[in-house]
Every structure is written in structure tokens, then in C-alpha cells.
Amino acid sequence: MTDMHNIVVLTGAGVSAESGIPTFRTHGAVSYWEYGDEDGVRKRHRVEDVCTPEALARDPALVHRFYDLRRAALAGVAPNPAHEALARLDRAWPGELLVVTQNVDDLHERAGARRLLHMHGELRSALCAQCGDRRPWRGDLPPGSICEECGTPALRPDIVFFGEMPYAMDRIERALARADLFVSIGTSGAVYPAAGFVQVAGRAGARTLELNLEPSAGSAWFEEARHGPAATLVPTWVD
Numbered sequence: 001m002t003d004m005h006n007i008v009v010l011t012g013a014g015v016s017a018e019s020g021i022p023t024f025r026t027h028g029a030v031s032y033w034e035y036g037d038e039d040g041v042r043k044r045h046r047v048e049d050v051c052t053p054e055a056l057a058r059d060p061a062l063v064h065r066f067y068d069l070r071r072a073a074l075a076g077v078a079p080n081p082a083h084e085a086l087a088r089l090d091r092a093w094p095g096e097l098l099v100v101t102q103n104v105d106d107l108h109e110r111a112g113a114r115r116l117l118h119m120h121g122e123l124r125s126a127l128c129a130q131c132g133d134r135r136p137w138r139g140d141l142p143p144g145s146i147c148e149e150c151g152t153p154a155l156r157p158d159i160v161f162f163g164e165m166p167y168a169m170d171r172i173e174r175a176l177a178r179a180d181l182f183v184s185i186g187t188s189g190a191v192y193p194a195a196g197f198v199q200v201a202g203r204a205g206a207r208t209l210e211l212n213l214e215p216s217a218g219s220a221w222f223e224e225a226r227h228g229p230a231a232t233l234v235p236t237w238v239d
């Protein structure tokens with residue numbers, strides 16, 4: 001890795017799997033989100049059907065509950081050796097480094113990552129749909145909670161839904177254009193534009209490496225692929 005100055009790392013749900021956070025898809029099949037409703041009745045929804053602006057408009061309580069439960073689950077999980085290895089790389093790497101995560105958990109930060117960007121939003125952040133104000137999610141914020149900035153009852157999860165533009169795409173595209181190495185970790189390659197980053201980086205001349213439990217939908221675009229659990233593969237790659 002010594003001749004690689006500028007690195008972009010893309011992470012997906014697979015990097016948090018060994019911390020106990022369920023992934024969205026296994027073997028490419030869309031996962032369901034299962035939960036018990038107020039009466040304890042088991043229900044399930046396709047993630048794609050809950051993570052949309054239409055679902056938020058149609059059933060805000062369901063969408064808030066989907067994210068409230070996942071936010072609450074953060075208290076019971078911790079970074080795994082993959083997050084810790086990436087934080088070590090962040091501390092030690094003299095060149096440019098950007099970790100772009102599709103994940104909305106806070107495990108990269110809790111492991112100590114600094115040069116980090118959440119392109120699909122964050123569970124611990126609240127967004128005002130009216131004025132765009134963004135602030136930490138504190139306590140219980142049911143649908144219709146008031147934005148402290150503009151006074152509108154428009155607070156929502158600070159999550160990029162399907163059909164919404166991911167965050168900081170200009171910054172990501174600039175980093176990909178300068179990258180000498182692009183590493184994708186724990187992602188199925190099912191969701192765009194993240195799934196297309198390997199092609200952008202490759203066209204710009206970067207080496208490309210996939211670290212994933214199994215071949216992803218985009219494996220053919222990578223020069224090199226190593227398959228196995230991230231908590232084993234990532235420390236081996238970093239150290």
C-alpha cells in the first residue's frame with residue numbers, strides 16, 4: 001500500500017454485521033425489517049418500502065418507529081475490529097483518506113474515525129424537512145416535532161431515502177477523481193450511486209479492492225477481491 005497516497009474507502013452494512021447490526025440483503029435478496037407492533041403482533045416490511053419519502057408521507061409513525069428502533073439498538077452494539085482498523089488507518093495515514101459510509105450507525109466514529117462521511121445520513125441526527133436545519137436527535141421526536149430553528153413541525157430522521165440525493169456527492173466525486181486506491185468493504189453493490197463508485201475510481205486510474213463476505217453485484221469491476229468477514233479481512237489489509 002506504500003505507493004498509494006490517496007485512498008477512498010466505501011463501507012456498507014457488512015462492516016457493522018459483526019457488531020450485531022443486521023444487514024439489508026443477504027445473497028442479494030432484499031431483507032425484511034421485522035418488528036412487533038404495539039399489540040406485539042410480528043410485522044415485516046421490505047426496507048425499500050419503509051425507506052422512502054412516500055412512506056414518510058403515508059405513514060410517518062411507521063417510518064419513525066423503523067428508525068427509533070434502530071437508533072435505540074445503537075446502545076447495545078460496539079465497533080468491531082474492522083471499524084477499529086479503519087480508525088488506525090485514519091490516524092496513521094499521511095496521504096489523503098476519506099471513508100465514505102452508507103451506514104447510518106455511529107460505529108466508525110466510536111472507533112475513532114475522523115476523515116469520515118455519511119452519504120446516507122445518520123440515525124443520531126434530526127433533519128428539518130422545511131428549513132434543512134440538522135441537529136443531534138435528542139430523546140423522543142415523534143412525527144410533527146417542532147424544528148427549533150424555524151418553528152415548523154417538520155422534524156424527520158436525517159436519513160437519505162430511496163429517490164433522495166445522497167449527501168456530499170461533490171466531495172465524494174472529487175475524492176474518487178484523486179484516488180490512487182479505492183477499497184469497498186461490506187457492501188452488496190445493490191444501491192446507487194455508491195455501487196458505481198468503483199467504476200468512477202477505476203476510470204480515474206485508481207487500484208480497486210473489494211473486501212466482502214461474498215462476491216458483490218459489482219465484483220467484476222474490482223481488480224482484486226478478498227472474501228471473508230470484515231473483522232478479519234480489514235485488520236489484515238490495514239496492518
Ligand code: BV8
Nearest residue numbers: 012013014023024025102162163186187188191192213230
Ligand atoms: C438516488 C438509508 C437520485 C439509511 C438507504 C435502477 C437502477 C439503478 C439505480 C436505481 C434504479 N432504481 C432506483 C435507483 C436509485 C436507487 C437505487 O440504487 N435503488 C436500488 C435498490 C436499485 N438509489 C437511490 O434512490 C439513491 N438516490 O439515486 O438519487 C437523485 C438524483 C437527483 C435528485 C434526487 C435524487 C439513494 C439511495 C440511498 C437509500 N437509502 N438507506 C438506512 O435506512 O440505513 S440504502 C440502504 O442500502 C442502506 O444505506 C445500505 O447501506 C445500502 C446499501 O446496502 P449495503 O450497505 O450494501 O448493505 P446490504 O445489506 O445490501 O449488503 C451487505 C453486504 O455485506 C453483503 O454483500 C454481504 O455479503 C456483506 N456482508 C455481510 N456480513 C459481512 C459482510 N461483509 C463482510 N463481513 C461481514 N461480516
